[in-house]
Amino acid sequence: MRRKKALIVYYTQTGQLKSIVDSVCNSLQEEFDFTFEELKPTPAFPFPWTGMSFYQAFPESVQETPCELEPFAFDPDDDFDLIILAYQVWYLSPSIPFTAFLQSPGARVMKDKPVITILGCRNMWIMAQQRVKKRIHDLGGKLVGNIVLADKHHNLVSVVTIVHWMLKGEKYGKGIYSTLFPVAGISERDIKDAQNFGPIIRDAFVNNKLESLQDDLLEKGAIHIKPVLMTVEKRGFMMFKPWSKFVLKKGGAGNPAREGRLKMFRAYLFTVIYLVSPIGGAIIWLIHKINYRKIQKLVYYYSHVK
């Protein structure tokens, strides 16, 4: 009998997403031959992100404007049994390199194929996944599973640690910073435990149970949605759209003329995160208590793949 073939498409700056993918796929090796396709933007996005480059990625992320990618090594017309798409979130949107893949001719590889998405992010991914879901569907792919690993520290803490990590390249930090703040990113424990998802995926393929794969993954904790964060993210995304258009009026990707508006956006972002969101979060929490059923329905919807 022919061994099954899986294509894994991913991009990672720090290696975090690749270690999640390896953990999930570890036990799938008995069943599948893997083809790994690492997306390589040209030019590469800097890491650590220097100067304003971190904010320069904002408008294109939100508007899903692709960057250039090096040619793919895989054959898009190959007949894979499973496609795994591993991506990270940038500004509540699919990261630009991943967006570029989804809009490339190579993405036709998904046509009529089961697709599983794996996300490694800070804690806000729902708006990105909604758009990724739609693109997979439009490409003829069948999304059968979604696994999300996120930083479980408090929202206000993980903002500090992610920005520190991204701008300084230090995951652990130094000196007084490292005594005040936890290690940035997704915990090693959660990355290791992601290996528990492999046997579920394997079982779904062997026993032809792809329809119930997401429910089985959810039972093992593939997704944890915090309702208040979900609503904060949705409100935040509504504001990101006009902000990105406002910056784009000053020029395209990387244009230095955008810096003034990007600095305004940066001030807005941190004001919202540190001043507005704690009070807003408390109000949202109260409103959720009143709309309990509606919120539960939304959590259910965003946890699933349809």
Ligand SMILES: Cc1cc2nc3c(=O)[nH]c(=O)nc-3n(C[C@H](O)[C@H](O)[C@H](O)COP(=O)(O)O)c2cc1C
């Ligand atoms: C420019 C930029 C914007 C980001 N925006 C978000 C975000 O909106 N939501 C989120 O959960 N994580 C966000 N992150 C964190 C990433 O999703 C990811 O966890 C981090 O970049 C490490 O991924 P990698 O090293 O595997 O590429 C952002 C990271 C970058 C670099």
